[in-house]
Amino acid sequence: IKPLIHLITWIIILIIILFTADNSYSQPGWVQQNSGTTNNLSDIKFVDDNTGFILINPFLKTTNGGINWVQVPGLPPVTNISWADALTGYGCNDSLFKTIDGGNSWTNLNQNLFKQVSFANTMTGYATCTPDYISDFAITRLKKTIDGGSTWNSVLEFYVYANPNEWHNFYHIQTVNPQVTYFTINYEEIPGNHWSRVYRTSDGGSNWLISRN
Secondary structure: OOOHHHHHHHHHHHHHHHHHHHHHHOOOOOOOOOOOOOOOOOOEEEEEOEEEEEEEOOOOOOOOOOOOEEEEEEOOOEEEEEEOOOOOOEEEEEEEEEEOOOOOOOOOOOOEEEEEEOOOOHHHHHHHHEEEEEEEEEEEEEEEEEEOOOEEEEEEOOOOOOOOOEEEEEEEEEOOOOOOEEEEEEEEEEEEEEEEEEEEEEOOOOOOOOEEO
């Protein structure tokens, strides 16, 4: 009987070791989660460990860290969304929209030429814009709001002569906090002349430095 008990004990210990090892390797740094849709997912934002949003129409929302996603209808036709908190979000696709109820309803803020937005909080945010053609120039602007999107002021402008072979193009903007923001911009001229730069501000947009050329 004793040898049998001894054998059973070692079998149990071996099973525990194998289970522990398998469990440690089956939990990598990235875990695939099911969004519940087969449509293309173009953008994802989380405002805390549990609350996140996927840009799709109708867009998806999770409140349990991505385990479950629910559809929230009524999203305007936007291509970019920035969430200041779980209730306040801004979306744009030329026009600019705002929600204060977690995406259940949206208000048009009557702005145009907006390409991307990034908010540090419910009041302070930045927007990259598509070129505005004035006289002989194409002006590509970076704008800032400090009143929740009601009014916007230009904080940085890039000029080129208005012709179809030369332009500036914003690619991405990320606001870290009300003082620190990064954005990337490309300059293209046909044929062949181009550059890409990363800009950074650490004083709320008063000054911008080239972080990478």
